[in-house]
Amino acid sequence: MALSRLSSSAPGSNLLKPLTSAPSLRRSFSAAADDSTPITIETSLPFTSHVCDVPSRTVETSPKELMKFFRDMALMRRMEIAADSLYKSKLIRGFCHLYDGQEAVAIGMEAAITKKDCIITAYRDHCTFLGRGGTLLQVFSELMGRQGGCSKGKGGSMHFYKKDSGFYGGHGIVGAQVPLGCGLAFAQKYSKDETVTFALYGDGAANQGQLFEALNISALWDLPAILVCENNHYGMGTAEWRAAKSPAYYKRGDYVPGLKVDGMDVFAVKQACKFAKEHALKNGPIILEMDTYRYHGHSMSDPGSTYRTRDEISGVRQERDPIERIRKLIFAHDIATEKELKDIEKEMRKEVDEAIAQAKESPMPDPSELFTNVYVKGYGVESYGPDRKEVRAVLP
């Protein structure tokens, strides 16, 4: 239950206490949330493969899972929209990249794996962190550079981490996280605990030399590495076809098998990730190209409308939106009413607002934090600055 720990404690309670340990106060609003009766559905599209079998399109789900997917994705969507307004009101500084539109990738992936598996991604990391069990309070505190953040306020939007559930974060240099993911996978293989690493990167990043280095070493050493290309079709303002001779990213591994997956369908993502994990444990690396879409611009300084048409964006929203897909399935199987789903969305909104209010109460890091974590305490050379006033540089 990736997001079950998200429910916030009452406002005014111990603000800095990570909410991960708070018991869930939310009660299921309807019986559906606990109903595990199997429902059989088909993924939106068949999978396309490169030098490997294809997983079945037929998947089994339940009212419980459908409701959970709906709730979790609605929460992510709301969180990102709230981050947008916080940024515009200058409460978030630095660079901020939003994930709305791509939620099904984070949710589907989590549904197929465990927290012993590792995930490593780039800077568009808020929702991946939430999926790994991070809390809204940690998200908003980190975004606003507060002590209560998942990186103690020192990382900001691009640098979310969660060690206890294998989330290796949050990397700012395009492509850099992928070879790191191979290192994680090597260590996992060595420890023989049947776990794998999902290394996520974008369609733009796919053109970095490091990607090809990572592919080769992961195949050479049969690493349990799953290279997930989140293809949202743009790298900043550059459409995929302008930057890639072959935008079929799932085939880019040549000798590494690949699958093309509808990244807007959470069930397709889940199915592909399950398949990939099994494959990777037996045979080594595999690429999953997730065909997805970001609704927002690249970052907050990009309106996102100069290099693509408004029709394109609204077309995706209407035809392929990952949340709407689940909403329709819920209606089709008579699991909840329109009003009930609207109520969930309202509830998510409230949770987000409460988390923001709490995060605002979280203090800024202590100025001495400027100097900590450069080296291990006691192992570094003395780090000093020219300052004679603002910071007494007595260093930890």
Place this chain on the structure above:
Amino acid sequence: MGRSSVMSRSRLMNWASHTRRSRSHQYQQAFSTSSETGKSLNLYSAINQALHIALETDPRTYVFGEDVGFGGVFRCTTGLADRFGKKRVFNTPLCEQGIVGFGIGLAAMGNRAVAEIQFADYIFPAFDQIVNEAAKFRYRSGNQFNCGGLTIRAPYGAVGHGGHYHSQSPEAFFCHAPGIKVVIPRSPRQAKGLLLSCIRDPNPVVFFEPKWLYRLSVEEVPEHDFMLPLSEAEVIREGNDITLVGWGAQLSVMEQACLDAEKDGISCELIDLRTLIPWDKDTVEASVKKTGRLLISHEAPVTGGFGAEIAASIVESCFLRLEAPVSRVCGLDTPFPLVFEPFYMPTKNKILDAIKTTVNY
């Protein structure tokens, strides 16, 4: 200044006949005529003008980088693709090592390759190409080959809230690689004149642009084609009590400190180094011999920063004239922080404080 055979062969490169003296002359001219013919421009527009001129005056000039065809994230390349065509101004994939390597090859064939790295923070994937290929191509081939036509432009430095990967000042890394030049302008007019010199200089150059000033800094910039000399520092403010040396965006901060120090009766001489390697020791030395005191300020972390090199050289040559230890007011020895940027930065007050300490030593 040595000129490669590739370049002197080209009929088109009339610029190549400029001697250092004639360039100085143009620079003087630029200054004396600027107020009459100049138009008010901000820094990114001045860069844009320089690129227009570079492409216009030499058909073997190319401009490329990530999203450059659309104008680039800072709008520096706006209009270039429309004007000069997509064969000369083009987007590259997201691959810095490839961008610079490609630029070296293009330049080796006698072209002017102007590569943009979107942020100086992203120059590191290309570090190997710059340090091992660009810097040493001429030397190790016994002057058969070179990539003198290569200029790498990259926005550097703090912007107030850029965080770890949109704020760094990596100039010192490149100052440790003989064979390339490192140039940093402080204002629109300087940016235009220096960039044109860099593009036309027969050596590979890394040109760092102060992104904080892209829109902020506005001054009169001559519209015509002019160049400012490389490896010539400029005394931008004369004084007797202490010499301050800096480059890029830091100069405006230092200038403020000089004005405040003046109120306390301290007369500061402020020098813009402009080219970091090969740097103009003579100008700095002459100034320190006059004032007896030196302060260097840069945004990059203090340890191993280029300030250290200046300090060591000046102590060697002006030891007996120094009346106080050389002072460095720089970034702290930490990664560039997201929060507490003002603590990290060599702010005006820190500089002012150091000026007083040095003068009262």
